[in-house]
Amino acid sequence: MRHDTFPLMLFAAGRGTRMKALTKNRPKPLIEVAGRSLLSHALGLGQAAGAAPIVANAHYLGQQIEDALAGEGVAISREEVLLDTGGGLRAARPLLGEGPVWTLNSDAIWTGPNPLQALAAAWDPGRMDALLLLVPPGQAEGTSSAGDFALGADGRLSRGPGYIYTGAQILRPDGLSAIGEDVFSLNVLWDRIAAEGRLYGIVFPGGWCDVGRPEGIALAEAMLERADA
Secondary structure: OOOOOOOEEEEOOOOOHHHHHHHOOOOHHHOEEOOEEHHHHHHHHHHHOOOOOEEEEEOOOHHHHHHHHOOOOEEEEEOOOOOHHHHHHHHHHHHHOOOOEEEEEOOEEEEOOOHHHHHHHHOOOOOOOEEEEEEOHHHEEOOOOOOOEEEOOOOEEEEOOOEEEEEEEEEOHHHHHHOOOOOOOHHHHHHHHHHOOOEEEEEOOOEEEEOOOOHHHHHHHHHHHHHHO
């Protein structure tokens, strides 16, 4: 059955160590780009896409995350220890409900179409257990990565340079329950899904900037200004 909207997991628990002094007293998702926090930018994408429910995880300076989201109707998954993306998503599943979910990192800025809606339009549950949103290195700002995945002609993904994962996806999270570790990356689940031929990707046509380091703030603001020009 085709779904146009999904629950959304916003990843907001990390320490943001690459941001250096900027995250000494505030979590990375609350760093501002063009007058709004990164978390606000990400939440806005989810709200515009009709995501429900929306869940954010919180750990480092987590009370600030909770305060920033107060009144937004976002459920909080509190992590006593950092669980990484895979462990964090598994811990949040009782709040997200059953079935596929959108997940979105809160440290990127986007221009162009809504990335979550772009994923929903391409989602095919008959073939896919995960659909990752990608950009080619030449289209990515704020990173020098050569890419995380190779994209086949049929849309299937394999490991290797070629396309950068943007931090947005649709994922069937059922396989998380079979992973023994408490703290683990979603890469563990992706590798299992890829082995079954059900890991897919699509290329995002708009702008994307990784705001993982201090210099990414100015790059993201310049990208937004170009988009508004």
